[in-house]
Amino acid sequence: MRGLYIHIPFCKSICSYCDFPKRLCDPKLYDKYIQRVIEELDYYENELKDIETVYIGGGTPNAISLEALEMLFKRIKPYLLNSKENSIELNPELVTEELCDLLFDYNFNRVSLGVETVDPESIKILNRHHDKETIKNAVHLLRYVGIYNINCDLIFGIPYTDLDILKDDLDFVTSLNPTHLSCYSLIIEDKTVLSYQVEKGKIEPLDDDLCADMYDFINDYLRKKGYKHYEVSNYAKLGYESIHNKLYWEEKEYLGIGAGASGFINKIRYTNHRGLNSYFDEFLDDCETITLEAEKNEFMMLGLRLVEGISITEYQKRYHNSPFDDFPVIIQLINRGLLEVFGDNIRIPENKLFLGNIVWSEFV
Ligand code: SF4
Structure with a gap:
């Protein structure tokens, strides 16, 4: 069993905490990037036979045009038709009826929404731009076309939050009844806007003990709501554990395609170039045979x-x-x-x- 991960490194805006491979949307680059991704898929043609899960992540896959997305979907259609789980990460602000129709037409059956928090002050700290209505609308549109397997990403441990704010986030997100939740503790990574703000004393990180209490609170809260805690940061309703993500934790094989993507195939772990220009010149940045x-x-x-x-x-x-x-x-x-x-x-x-x-x- 193998998975296929494809990275789309474009975002509408840059979140203050983010250290993923990404860049601001540049419509002039989408088509060139997708062409390059297709060349990489062609390069791995022989390895793509047993694909059982497909995951399109980012960045923000729905930050690029529907035409560019469809160009990619056409190339991977054989795998989308035969795999057990086809997931895509979406920014809720950019979910439209046309996008949902396109996803349904190409057999996507799982969507991961970047909710993170609905607390207005925390949204500002993270430099995100949604509100509760945006999220509800995205969930509604997805369900309307028949995509019911929905994950919501949440972040806890955001500066200046407390257990009451966390509870509000959990109350809101569980009221949407998603099948899956990923709850990540905010990490202040080097070279991010947030780390700069912390260094300059403009933002104070949350106390570690409070973060640990928040984690216990989440585990307890979600258990009572019928979610099974199955991985450090992941919770699912019965039968909705992420098949693709379990490949990583069970050390199974997967191909990673796109700038900054990593893969593990035939005992080789590899990472692609993160920078677009380098990726356009050559896919691989690093690879090693695993002893x-x-x-x-x-x-x-x-x-x-x-x-x-x-x-x-x-x-x-x-x-x-x-x-x-x-x-x-x-x-x-x-x-x-x-x-x-x-x-x-x-x-x-x-x-x-x-x-x-x-x-x-x-x-x-
Ligand atoms: S949307 Fe995701 S990838 Fe893009 S900047 Fe925010 S956290 Fe990073």
């Missing part, structure tokens, strides 16, 4: 992002050895309460997932 040792580390590191953790039996089947023999650190982490054995699985206890970095770093 057996590195693969085992990745299996643990990625699998321990899942709430159910890694299967001991699966590990033994893949690597003909016990994870306890390969990683004596597992016992130390169990003794510190940061890992536990539950049935056939090794996992991070749910109330310690917020400290996952401590555990994952042991397997880097």
